Amino acid sequence: MGDPAFLHRLQFAFTIIYHYLFPVLTMGLALLVVIMKLLGLRPGGEAWNDAARFWIRIFGINFAVGVVTGIPMEFQFGTNWARFSSYAGNVVGHTLAMEGLFAFFLESSFLSLLIYGEKRLGRVGHTLAAFALFAGSWLSGYFIIATNAFMQHPVGHAVAENGTLRLVDFFAFVLSPWALAQYAHNMMSSVVTASFVVAALGAFYTLEGRHLEPARLFLRLGTAAGLVSAVLVAFPTGDVQAKLVARYQPVALAAMEGRFESGPQAEMTIIGQPNVRERKLDNPIQVPGVLSVLAYGHFYSNVRGLNEFPEADWPDNVELLYYSYHIMVGLGTILIAIMGIASLLAWLGRLEKSWIMLWVLMLAFPFPYIAVIAGWMSAELGRQPWLVYGLMRTVDGGSPSVHSGTVLFTLLGTCGLYAVLGVLFLFLIFREIEHGPRPHAAEDAAHA
C-alpha cells in the first residue's frame, strides 16, 4: 500500500474502468440511434422515430456520466503520470489535444440539440444532430485508441537530445497499424454492447407484455446489429489484433495463454489455472495447434513461452492477464452464439414467441460489458511492465512529487463519489425503462 506506483495504477484502473462503462454504450448506441433516425425518415417510419427518441434519453443519461467521469481521466495524465507526460507529451499530446478540438467540441455542441432540440430542428436536422454525436464519439474513440496504440507499440517517434520523445512522422503515429486494428476491434465491441442492451430491453418489454410495438423494433435492430458486430469483433478485427500481439508483444501472448514452454503446434487453452511459481498450467483443457494457427497462420509455427523471456520483462500480473484474456475470448464466443440463434429465430419470425430466447437476451446484456472490460484489461496488463512498450517502464512514469497518502486520499474520495453516481445513474435509468418509449403526442402531454 505504501508504494505510490501501485496506487497510481489502482486509481487509474478504477477510474478508467468505471468511466468506460458509459462510452462503451454511447459509442455503439450513437450508431444505432443514427440507424433508427434514418429508418424514421422514410414515409411511415414514425415508430422508428419514437424508438430513437427513447434511446436518445438513455443515451443522454449515459453520456452525462461518461463526460463527468471522463474529465478526471484527462487530468490524471498530469496529476498521477507526470513523468510519462513529460517524457511522451510531445507525441501523445497531439492525439489528446486533437480529441478536444475535433471530437469534444462536436459532441458537446450538438448534445443538447439532440436531446432537447427535436422540435426546434425538425426531422432532418435532428437526424444530423444524431450523426454529429455519432461522428464526435467515434472520433473521440479514435484519438484515445491512437494514444493507447502508441503506448502499446510506439511508432513515428525519435528520442530527442534531452531524453524525451519527439514526433517525427505524424501519420505513422496517428495511423499506426496497431491503432487501426485496435480501433476496429474496440468499436465493434461497442456496437455489440449497445445491440445487446437494445435487444435486452426489447426482450424485457415483450416478456412483460407492454410497449410491444417498440419492443419488436428493439429486438429486430438489436439482433441484426448484434450478430454483424459480434462476428466482426472476432473476425477479422480480433484476429488481426491477436497477430499484432504475437508479433510485437510475444511475451504478453505467452502470458495470456498461460504458456511457459516454447514449441510448434502450440495448443490453445480453453480452461486451466496458471501456476506461475511452478511455471506450468494446472488442469489444462487444450486444443493442439490452434494457437500456432491463430498467432502466425501456420500449424507448425513456433509460439514462444514465458520461459524464453527474462522474468523482468514478464507482465507483472500473469494470472490476472490470463483470466482477463480467457474471459474476453470465452464471452465473445458465447455472445456470437446468442446473437446467431436470436437472429435465426427473428428471421423465422419466431423470436417474440420464444420465451427461452427472450429470457436469454434479457439476462445477457451485462456480458458484453464484462467482455469489453476484460479485453481492455488484457491489453493493458499485457503491456506491463511497460508504460510505453520497450521505452518506459510503468514504475518510472508516476509523478515524483505525489506520495501514496495523497493518492489514497483522492482514490477513496473518488470511489465514494462514483458510488453515489452509480446509484443515481441506475435510479434514472430504471425510471426511463419504467416510463418506456412514448409516441410524440404523449411526449408533448408529459411536458405540459
Next chain:
Amino acid sequence: MLEIWYAIAVFMLTAYVVLDGFDFGAGALHLLVARSDAERREVLAAIGPFWDGNEVWLLAAGGALFVGFPRVLASGISGFYFAIFMVLWCILLRGIAIEFRSHVKDAIWRATWDFFFCVASVLLPVFFGAALGNLLRGVPLQADGWFALALFTDFTARNPVGILDWYTVLVGVFALTALAGHGALFLNWKTQGPVQERSRAAARKLYVAVGVLWPVLTVATQWVDRGFLPALASRPLAWLLAGVALAGLVAVFVGLAGGRELPAFLGSCAFLTGLSWATAACVFPTMLRAIGPEGVSLTAYSGGGDPRGLGTALVWFCVGFPLAILYFVIVFRLHRGKAVSGAYGES
C-alpha cells in the same frame, strides 16, 4: 513556434474563463436571482445548451498545454495535485446537478441539486482564481523542476507556501466576484421578468465590487511579485490589453445604465479577456514561477515541446479550430433570443 503555442494556450484558457465563466456565475447566483422552480429552470434553459461546450474549452486548453508545454503541464498539474482533484470533484458534482436535476419532478430532489449546483459553481471560480494566484506568486520548484504544494500552510504568501494563502484567496474572491458579475450579465441578456431584474441588480453591485477589488489586487500582485508592474510598464502589448479590460469595465456600466443587455455582457467579456491576456503578456515567458533559494522557473522555452512537432500541431490546429468556432456559431444562432423556462432536462 513556442510563442505561437503560448498565445494559443492563453487564448484557449481565456475562452474557457469567458465562456464557462458565465455559467459558473449563473450557477453561483441562481439561488438568489431565481426563486421558484420555473425561474430556476429558466436559468438552466439559458445556460443548458452552452455549458457542456463551454467546459470543453478547459479540455482543449489542457490539450494545447500538453502538446505545447508538456514539461510545464506535468510539473504544474502534479504539483497542484490536491487542488486539481478538488476541482475535478466539483466539476463532476456540477455537471451531474445540471443534467440530473430536472429529470425528476420532486421538490426535495430538485432542491438538493440546486444546492450542489450553487456550491460547485461558487467553489470552482475560487479554486481557478487561487490557481492563477499561485502562478503569479510562484511555487516552490525544486532544482529538478518538480514541486509539491500543501493545500495551505500559514497563509502568509511567503515560503513555505501553500495553495491557499491571503493572496491566492484574494485572487479567488476576485475571480468569483468577476465571474458572478459576468454570469449576472449573461442572465440579464438571456432571461426576462423577475430573473432578469434581479440579475441586473446583482450585476451592478458585483461590478462595483470588481471595480474596487481590481486596483487592490494589482497592488497585492506587485507585493508578491516585484517584477509585475515594471513588466507591465515596459510592454506596450500589456498596456493595450489592460486598456481593453478598462474599456470593457466602462462598457459594462454604460450598458447597464442604458439597458443595453448584449453590449453590457460583451463589455464583461472584453474585461475578462483583456485582464487575462494582459496578465499573460506581463509574465511571459515564465509559466511556472519559482520561489525559494534554489528554484529555477519553468518558462515557455525551458518547459516547451519540440518545435518541429509543434509545427505539425499548428497544421491540425488550423483545421480543427475553425470547426470548433463553426459549431459554436451554430449553437448560439439556434438558441438566439431569450431562454424559455422549458423542458430542459425533463423526461
